[in-house]
Amino acid sequence: xxxxxxxxxxxxxxxxxxxxxxxxxxxxxxxxxxxxxxxxxxxxxxxxxxxxxxxxxxxxxxxxxxxxxxxxxxxxxxxxxxxxxxxxxxxxxxxxxxxxxxxxxxxxxxxxxxxxxxxxxxxxxxxxxxxxxxxxxxxxxxxxxxxxxxxxxxxxxxxxxxxxxxxxxxxxxxxxxxxxxxxxxxxxxxxxxxxxxxxxx
Numbered sequence: 001x002x003x004x005x006x007x008x009x010x011x012x013x014x015x016x017x018x019x020x021x022x023x024x025x026x027x028x029x030x031x032x033x034x035x036x037x038x039x040x041x042x043x044x045x046x047x048x049x050x051x052x053x054x055x056x057x058x059x060x061x062x063x064x065x066x067x068x069x070x071x072x073x074x075x076x077x078x079x080x081x082x083x084x085x086x087x088x089x090x091x092x093x094x095x096x097x098x099x100x101x102x103x104x105x106x107x108x109x110x111x112x113x114x115x116x117x118x119x120x121x122x123x124x125x126x127x128x129x130x131x132x133x134x135x136x137x138x139x140x141x142x143x144x145x146x147x148x149x150x151x152x153x154x155x156x157x158x159x160x161x162x163x164x165x166x167x168x169x170x171x172x173x174x175x176x177x178x179x180x181x182x183x184x185x186x187x188x189x190x191x192x193x194x195x196x197x198x199x200x201x
Contacts, residue, residue, distance in 0.1 A: 010036045010194040013084040015092040016043055020050025022090035022111065022182055027057050029187035036194055040082060042075065044094055069097065076100055085194060089148060090186070093125055098150050108148040109193070111186050113178045115160055116144040120153030130171035130178070141165050141174060143181045145189045159189045 012030070016023045020041070027038045041054035042062045054061040068074035079087070079100070089096070089110040096108060112120055114129045119141075124132070133141045142162035147155035163177045 010085040012038045016050040024053045112144045130174045
């Protein structure tokens with residue numbers, strides 16, 4: 001497959017901090033879609049497994065540190081060069097700088113492993129979310145895809161779907177249910193956003 005973008009190709013950049021199961025799933029989802037491609041994966045952890053996964057799938061993989069995001073604007077310049085149609089946060093835990101949100105207005109989205117506005121905010125990520133849901137004996141949980149603003153998990157909601165929490169669920173078993181929802185729906189939501197963007201252009 002050519003590494004040169006299709007003339008009308010929609011470009012996705014993914015930010016991730018960890019193992020990158022969502023990033024890998026999104027890359028594979030669009031591999032055979034000539035008009036939508038993941039063109040780069042950026043991580044704030046040098047040892048994050050997501051970088052190797054991206055590299056193995058022939059996607060540009062870049063590491064950056066706190067200075068590069070918040071002080072020197074290196075990350076900003078990388079994004080400006082790529083000019084992505086959508087920036088997808090998939091397990092990325094740092095707050096996005098306001099100036100970048102302004103530059104890429106309505107182009108930065110995130111996925112949260114619960115039904116916002118519940119169980120969101122700083123420090124609420126991964127297992128901590130599922131532990132809180134179980135502790136509070138909720139009968140359902142789910143995922144939320146939302147636009148990113150300057151506060152954790154407070155941007156406009158794009159999509160939500162639910163899953164039943166059984167009385168015998170543990171944080172681990174609930175996490176597995178949530179991962180299935182993420183892998184099924186996140187690429188589809190991304191695709192719809194990009195297709196709608198094309199139709200409204």
